[in-house]
Amino acid sequence: MTPRKLVARVLLRPGQAARLKSRDPADTLGLDSEDAARVHQAAMIDRLNDLQYRLYAENQRSVLLVLQGMDTSGKDGTIRHVMSGLDPSACQVTSFKAPSAEELDHDFLWRIHKAAPARGQIGVFNRSHYEDVLIARVRKLVPAKVWKSRYAQINAFERLLSDNGTVIVKCVLHISRREQKERLLDRLRDPRKNWKFSPRDVEERKLWPAYMEAYEDALTKCSTAHAPWHIVPADHKWVRNAVVAELLVETLEAMKLKIPRAAFDVRAIRIPD
Amino acid sequence: MTPRKLVARVLLRPGQAARLKSRDPADTLGLDSEDAARVHQAAMIDRLNDLQYRLYAENQRSVLLVLQGMDTSGKDGTIRHVMSGLDPSACQVTSFKAPSAEELDHDFLWRIHKAAPARGQIGVFNRSHYEDVLIARVRKLVPAKVWKSRYAQINAFERLLSDNGTVIVKCVLHISRREQKERLLDRLRDPRKNWKFSPRDVEERKLWPAYMEAYEDALTKCSTAHAPWHIVPADHKWVRNAVVAELLVETLEAMKLKIPRAAFDVRAIRIPD
Numbered sequence: 001m002t003p004r005k006l007v008a009r010v011l012l013r014p015g016q017a018a019r020l021k022s023r024d025p026a027d028t029l030g031l032d033s034e035d036a037a038r039v040h041q042a043a044m045i046d047r048l049n050d051l052q053y054r055l056y057a058e059n060q061r062s063v064l065l066v067l068q069g070m071d072t073s074g075k076d077g078t079i080r081h082v083m084s085g086l087d088p089s090a091c092q093v094t095s096f097k098a099p100s101a102e103e104l105d106h107d108f109l110w111r112i113h114k115a116a117p118a119r120g121q122i123g124v125f126n127r128s129h130y131e132d133v134l135i136a137r138v139r140k141l142v143p144a145k146v147w148k149s150r151y152a153q154i155n156a157f158e159r160l161l162s163d164n165g166t167v168i169v170k171c172v173l174h175i176s177r178r179e180q181k182e183r184l185l186d187r188l189r190d191p192r193k194n195w196k197f198s199p200r201d202v203e204e205r206k207l208w209p210a211y212m213e214a215y216e217d218a219l220t221k222c223s224t225a226h227a228p229w230h231i232v233p234a235d236h237k238w239v240r241n242a243v244v245a246e247l248l249v250e251t252l253e254a255m256k257l258k259i260p261r262a263a264f265d266v267r268a269i270r271i272p273d
Numbered sequence: 274m275t276p277r278k279l280v281a282r283v284l285l286r287p288g289q290a291a292r293l294k295s296r297d298p299a300d301t302l303g304l305d306s307e308d309a310a311r312v313h314q315a316a317m318i319d320r321l322n323d324l325q326y327r328l329y330a331e332n333q334r335s336v337l338l339v340l341q342g343m344d345t346s347g348k349d350g351t352i353r354h355v356m357s358g359l360d361p362s363a364c365q366v367t368s369f370k371a372p373s374a375e376e377l378d379h380d381f382l383w384r385i386h387k388a389a390p391a392r393g394q395i396g397v398f399n400r401s402h403y404e405d406v407l408i409a410r411v412r413k414l415v416p417a418k419v420w421k422s423r424y425a426q427i428n429a430f431e432r433l434l435s436d437n438g439t440v441i442v443k444c445v446l447h448i449s450r451r452e453q454k455e456r457l458l459d460r461l462r463d464p465r466k467n468w469k470f471s472p473r474d475v476e477e478r479k480l481w482p483a484y485m486e487a488y489e490d491a492l493t494k495c496s497t498a499h500a501p502w503h504i505v506p507a508d509h510k511w512v513r514n515a516v517v518a519e520l521l522v523e524t525l526e527a528m529k530l531k532i533p534r535a536a537f538d539v540r541a542i543r544i545p546d
């Protein structure tokens with residue numbers, strides 16, 4: 001299984017309809033076994049380390065990984081498993097929660113823009129501006145006219161970032177409704193996991209079909225050449241981790257990052273005692 | 274070598290004078306060998322992972338690690354070696370550079386306060402508000418009256434953070450002037466390290482004695498019970514890493530972090546299909 005193949009299989013090509021129902025959340029993408037996936041992932045993470053160092057040294061461009069997915073789809077787990085091991089000096093995670101009063105007093109991209117990764121950094125969004133066309137739509141937090149205008153605004157915003165040196169990778173962690181039930185039950189049964197559960201999760205679950213519809217629109221309308229969506233089968237955590245790790249490696253390798261040369265004459269420097 | 278012993282040996286007790294000259298930057302603190310230190314450090318990092326998870330789950334308190342030290346003392350390397358492996362969702366590094374025009378239009382703690390770690394987080398300051406009594410003093414960026422008033426302001430500010438649930442650990446990475454020369458030369462000789470070198474580093478080096486004086490004052494005046502300084506011998510990277518890793522573990526263990534219990538009646542919850 002070559003990296004290229006795995007990534008290509010989860011890419012939502014710009015212009016293509018997302019059709020989530022036609023994509024199996026339990027797909028293993030040809031990965032033979034959990035053990036093989038872990039070995040693959042570990043190798044990816046070693047490469048990621050070297051690539052991140054170059055990104056940081058180059059200090060010209062940045063990478064933004066956007067993670068979306070229903071409750072329990074594994075956004076936190078993906079970050080923990082794939083991004084632990086990176087140098088935290090060059091990796092910044094932003095978890096977007098319900099907007100504050102001050103944030104609501106601005107356009108929906110204001111708080112997002114503030115969190116955009118600096119040059120040399122890998123930024124990770126745990127949830128993102130896509131919530132503004134997901135929960136905002138499903139929960140009717142804004143009129144339809146407002147959220148409908150956001151897809152084009154998002155595409156323009158992502159284009160701005162991309163044009164200015166931020167390489168954007170977007171992943172939706174695609175789990176089945178059935179798997180979500182298992183994971184919620186697990187959080188209830190295991191006292192060490194109770195803290196992850198909120199009774200609100202049950203209310204959100206009841207809106208599953210409306211969310212799927214909102215996701216399909218967001219994915220279809222906002223998978224662009226400069227910021228493509230990837231639909232990552234996430235019922236198996238090891239598949240999910242392997243895909244995201246590989247996606248990051250592929251992305252960074254395509255940037256052809258180089259350690260910069262000295263901007264001064266090295267031979268002319270004397271270090272005094 | 275027990276952890277307690279290692280940490281105790283680098284602590285600058287409140288009220289004690291720093292006297293950097295009496296502390297050997299090449300001290301191995303009784304660590305037998307580089308290999309032993311690495312094994313020790315790896316064990317620390319495993320514990321750190323578990324502790325960080327509890328800190329995040331508890332979501333009530335935070336930890337702030339302040340790293341100071343001369344150029345090449347290993348601030349970046351310490352973060353990379355000790356903090357890689359942590360969940361980046363719960364670890365935020367802020368590298369303070371020369372203040373921006375907007376930052377200079379505020380008091381010196383304004384930008385620092387904004388970067389304070391949120392509940393559940395380990396924050397790391399790569400350089401910090403101490404630059405405002407170090408470079409600001411040595412380079413005469415502000416009048417003596419101004420920097421002299423800052424020690425008390427810093428102590429009050431750190432007290433505020435501490436009273437509100439942030440556990441503060443401060444480390445100065447103590448290297449010898451001779452070791453700095455070696456490291457600067459290494460950055461010049463190795464083309465892959467040129468990017469880390471700035472001709473400005475040479476100018477800073479010339480001010481070594483003035484910096485040592487400024488460091489002694491900052492350490493002596495600002496090692497408090499709520500935010501103690503640790504003087505970490507840093508000529509050997511493996512000693513430095515072992516000490517900082519252990520210090521974090523000790524700090525988090527002393528917090529007696531617990532996974533919180535459910536704030537709702539678990540048995541009353543039904544998960545719909």
